[in-house]
Amino acid sequence: MSGNWSDLRVRTGSGLAMVAAGALAIWLGGLPFVALAVLVTGLMIWELAAMTRPEGAASWPAVALGLTAAAALFVVVFGHLWFLTPLLILPAALGSFVTARRDRAIFAAYAVLILLAGYALVALRLGVGPGVILWLVCVIVASDVGGYFAGRAFGGPKFWPSVSPKKTWSGTVAGWVGAGAVGGLFAAAGPGGLALVWLSPIVALAGQMGDIAESAIKRRMGVKDSSALIPGHGGVLDRFDALIGAAVVVLLLVPLMPQTLFGG
Structure with missing residues (x-):
């Protein structure tokens, strides 16, 4: 396998392992799900801190910030x-x-x-149930998979070349279509209502x-x-960056549309 598809095998293997671990944690809920969320959050803060530390600075503050985030x-x-x-702003x-940092404002906002x-x-x-998490993850996966294959297969104009040169409009739109299809499947299954068809692309x-x-x-940090x-995916942030924006938006949607999103 070569060219645009050379990383597909490793990427798929790592992806399946993450899906299996995530699905088990979602199903079990309670401490296993909390532990996974805490672990992923701590690792993402560690990676962000490592990326934004000045050249030549010690690496231990990044580890300390990751542990602080997980504990908080x-x-x-x-x-x-x-x-x-309010403890959640402590790592930021x-x-x-307190620590040496490039672009302090960027680190604080993203943290x-x-x-x-x-x-x-x-x-x-805990508040809505496993259905909303499953829907959220499926939307992200469908968007990512649709964007990956459509972008590699069709190419075309770039979505935002100065920031993310690999993303194309074909992949972006394919991601929206895939997300809408996921919303339709969940609506047909009954837990979320037809509004999921248009909420999913959002x-x-x-x-x-x-x-x-x-x-x-x-790009700003030069990494x-x-x-x-994660083999084939880079770091935890590289794999879960989409979940950051999506999870916050869904949290805002639930109280606004409680009957639409799984009766929460």
Whole structure:
């Protein structure tokens, strides 16, 4: 296998492993799901801190910030201590004002979004149920898979070449179509209502913007991947960047449309 498809086998294997782990955690809920959300959130903060540290700076502050983020999220969501939610800004504050940092404002803003996304995933799973998480993940996966294959197969004009040179309009639109199809399937299954058909592309767009935001940060920092933790995908941020934007948007949608989104 060569050319545009050379990374497909490794990418698919890693993707299937992540899907299996995520599906099990979604089904089990409780501590397993909280643990997965905390782990992923901590790793993303570590990667962001590592990317934004000045050249030659020590690496241990990035590890410390990742552990701080994981601990803060765990305290808030596992103990149901929602009044401690302001703790979620602690990693952003420490990373911006205590440790050496390039582009402090960018780090702070994106770190807050990462923690909000972790909070959103747990709050949605505990407050609404596994259906909304399954729908959210399926929308992101359909958008990513549709965009990947359509972009590689059809190419064409770039969506935002100065920020994400590999993304094309064909892949972007294919992602919206795939997300709409997922919404239709969930609507047909009964838990979410027909509004999911048009809400799903909106969530997919939020995910695509999350992807583009992370691409912009990587280009600004001069790195190709956020890390090398996941074969074929780069880092955790590279794989879950879309989930950051999408999860926050869904958290905002649920109280606005509680009867539409799975009766939450």
